[in-house]
Amino acid sequence: MEAAAMRVIFLGVGEAFDEHLANTSLLAMPDSLDSDAVLLDCGFTAAAAFYLHAPAGLRADGLSAIAITHLHGDHFLGLPWLLHRLGEDGRTTRLTILGPDGAADAVPAAYELAYPGSYAKLPFPIVYTRSAPGVQLDMDQWRFRFAPSRHGLLNLAIRLEREGKVLCYSGDGAPSPESATLAKGADLLAQESYFLDIGSDPDGVTGHGSVERSIELARQAGAHRLALVHIARSVRHGRYDEIERMLNTAGDVHAFAPQPGCMCRI
Template identity: 25%
Template sequence: MELYFLGTGAGMPSKERNVTSIALTLYDERGTMWLFDCGEGTQHQMLRSPLKASRLEFIFITHLHGDHIYGLPGLLTSRSNQGGTTPLVLFGPPGLESLLEPVLRLSQARLSYELTYREIHEGTVYEDDRFEIGCELLDHRIDSYGYRIVEKDKQGKLDASRLKELGVPAGPLYGRIKRGEIVELPDGTIVDGAACIGAPIPGKKIAILGDTRRCGAAVRLAAGADVLVHEATFDATLDELAQTYYHSTAKDAALTAASAGAKSLILTHISSRYQEDEVTRLLEDAREHFDDTHIARDHWSYTIG
């Protein structure tokens, strides 16, 4: 499971950073990829990356500002030309479908796959036997959501040494015991499968937030997360400006991570005023309050766990 940053800039692209788009690769878990936001030029960034649009399963949009959605028409149509045939689900705030459908219709875009829209509201937006994804409304100029991705706990490992002590012969009985069944051995010994399986393996927790000022919803979404991805548009000296434009400073992001008990923090959505080594100001601001902080850059990846 890996985060791959296709765009890490704020508002508009710069020479160093494209606008927001983050991929979560789940190749081992389900053979697919999820995308969070899709700013203008995302399809170009993907061409320069190891990612393939054909493997997209879900796209999650945090809010309807242009630097988070203007790349959708191009990416959706290019996916057809790049061999994408599997269904794609687009999650987003109210208004996303009415904004996007006229563009696809008037441009006579032909999609080779089924595209489904799912309008999000606070609460669980998707759940299966492996993952649960929820969202909450953040504090921004327009409705902006943060997502919490929770991988459900996995079954513990079979205690092979314990089975050997009990004299369980290798073969089909191992499978039954792994399912937690109670089995009887040829000599009459009763083995409780549940007692031969280790503790559940905790799943990973990830929080990916849209644009926001510091707020309680961000802390709840990031509670105990393995990694929090948080905007850091400004440095701490521009706190008043951040408040005025409903954005966060790097310090705000760090305080949120610390309050939430997150393990790692990744800063993104960086203003174009911070070019080259100037981004170290953001990192220094954040690390005063949260040590395990990283600053994302375009085409940088982070392995979770």
């Protein structure tokens, strides 16, 4: 069996207002190390989930970067909590935050609202790096690529590569031609699947995807595994039997709906 290069932990898998599941957030790290990790999104409730599910040895200086897909609260407003806790836990090493236009202003502003006067006192430096459609960023052994999805606010899906392995994370939004291209050949595709079927929003005007559309995307992209995340709370908790039927009849697509704390090796 081919050796894994990356571990992916689903810290949270819920949508913005799901009281049972933390906001969707993924942690990627080298398979052999509890360090050099990348956090993908950190919403209102995801920061506490980081401390609940991340390896204990990672929690101070083991996080290398945080990548934000877009500036909706359920994808970045957990950062004041997380950054403050990292400081209290003794972090001293530089942290890189990657995000779209506005992130370098929004994160400090949110921090100052949460803890006035504290951002400048953080015991570790923060470096902001701008992500944009079509941009490729290399950081140590990580490679990031970005593409817009179909969402109400600019959302940049992320393709994260390490040692030939590929994690693709949608953030929010129905797939676009650009984000579909980004997903090609992914070892693991974590795709926002808010609705149950395409009929719930056939034209994608709401800026959200569906379970059915995600399965179709994974098949077309040749993704090895598909994780359904950010499912509407009414669907996840009220119609899960229908989700299971769709997963069981997905045919050649290896699809699943992860629980918080679920870990995949790729």
